[in-house]
Amino acid sequence: MRYIIIGAGAIGGTVGGRLAQAGHEVVLVARGAHRAALTEGGLRLRVPQGESTHRLPVVDGPDALGPLRTDDVLFLAVKTQDTEAALRVWGPAPVEGGGTAAERLPVVCAQNGVESPRLALRRFRHVYGVCVWLPATHVEPGVVSAAGTPLSGILHLGRYPHGTDDTARGVAADLEKAHFEAPVVADVSRWQYAKLLSNLGNALEAVSGPVGDPEAEALYASVRAEGEAVLRAAGIAWVSAEEQQALRGDKVTLVPLDGVPRAGGSSWQSLRRGAGTIEADHLNGEIVLLGRLHGVPTPLNELLQGLANQFARERRAPGSLPLPELTRLADQRSAGAVAFVQES
Template sequence: MRIIIHGVGAIGGVVAAALLATGQEVIGIARGRMLEAIRDKGLTMISPKGRVTVDLPCVAHPSEITFRDDDIVLLCVKGQDTDAALQDLRAAGMTEQPLFCLQNGVANERVALRYFPNVHGATVMMPATYLEPGEVITHGAPCYGLFMLGRYPGGTDTDDETLKQAFDAANLAALLPASVMDTKYGKLLLNLGNIVDALLPHEADRGRFTGQLKAEAETVFAAAGIPWEEMGLDNPIREQFMKIVDIDGVPRSGSSTRQSITRGAGSVETDYLNGEIAMLGRLHGAPAPLNAAMSALAARLVGAGNGAGGMSEEDLEAVFLAAL
């Protein structure tokens, strides 16, 4: 078995390093400065267990890979990059190999099913960071991260079992829930606060904003008849497998959206998080003006080239009041 990781960022990088440390065959697909750094000095993972550097075979594009029948592909790009990544994989020769969407949001699996028959969801619970090329960080312990795996649109199969075994061996806790999408909708509720984290200073009170976004989304889920599983800190599974812990000299850098802005990535996935709630609300007669406002605000933030943490609580409160 070979595992192909399309998108060696925070999540893809930690997964790659952890798997390689067990002797698993892995090949990465990366771009830009990350690709250059990996080729030059390897991939370094920092965790509560220490620091490890691995030699990750890495290419710039799927066309550089000759696909094998025993490949498993992990899609780790952001939601806004999913369609292009899938088209590249198909053009490069991928056919019926299992594709796991290790991504935030709930839209990626449906898009993938348009191109490939063997699609799986993966709910990712991992406090991972990528800011410096060639270096990834996870603050997860005792396991580096927690993953819920399952076939899309439902059930599980031998591919899920195979990936679970590889992940468990690599200190990446993997579970096979009855419905992986229920857990992904639960994780979506958590990710609605990513843009709030990106907008406000680190010391700000985010809870009063994220709570409103989550409450609005729960109303939308009820109107749409969408079941979801709570994936927050109160979930006992998280307590068992993965807590967020401090690492001496390595501060946490915030949500994936904040990291994207800090790196100057040029785009964020808010349209596939808060924007998903706005779309569902429009489809099911349950307007979600707060989440819609966050999608629009994220677009303006990226378009203007502004950095993270530049908005005050008072300014964000004004945006919320104007949206209602």
């Protein structure tokens, strides 16, 4: 199979680089300064085993490839807010022998949140979801890093909305030869919703810094409790922390990498790069949406969604809102929500 990595940033670049290391054919899709650096100097991948450079084909869209091959796998790794634009471009791409990518090729959604597979299923017949457990950093244009060892990450994979098939098993086998564990599961959404709950802290980290001290941990616990209440109200199952830990164990242990400063999660990195957008609408915003649909108040997730979007629009530095100020705003929102419920 040839892997077309649509969005060769932290996640896509790491997966693409690791697959290339394992001898698989890889095409990178990127734009702007990152695309220029990849074209000129190759993909530089920094991992605990050392740094490697991979000279891979780099394109900005399907036209540069001509008709796609029947053995192509579209590996979607853009941020969720960019999913629709990517699907719109790649779905109509012609495939050798007739038909389009949307009709004939698998699209593997390796992204945070739960929205991208739903969007993909509107256009593509063969959609696969991935629960991404892969600590990675877009260091600078042309350079990505993944500090996990002995594995770079764990990528639960399954057909969306449910089930497994030979394509899922084939992709998983390739990933497992490339420093990943890739369990094939029939209930990939259950893993994605568990990851969604953990990602509710991304916006907190992005606006006020790492979740580590007791005050931040307490705020995140309240944010997550809202998320769990919403999922229960919606009748949505998720994998327990105990089940996740039993599978992960110490398979992905982070180690310091030379030349790679400490970086935050994906939302923190979006603010650091001044991307102008952030994925909060599809993380905290997913909880807000479900809360409104099922009558569950979600004031803290709504607060973080709004703050993260404001930071992205204004290109504010990550972590620049003091945690005591965020806590004060959260207390105000929570008190307002309680008063509204009592009045209702």
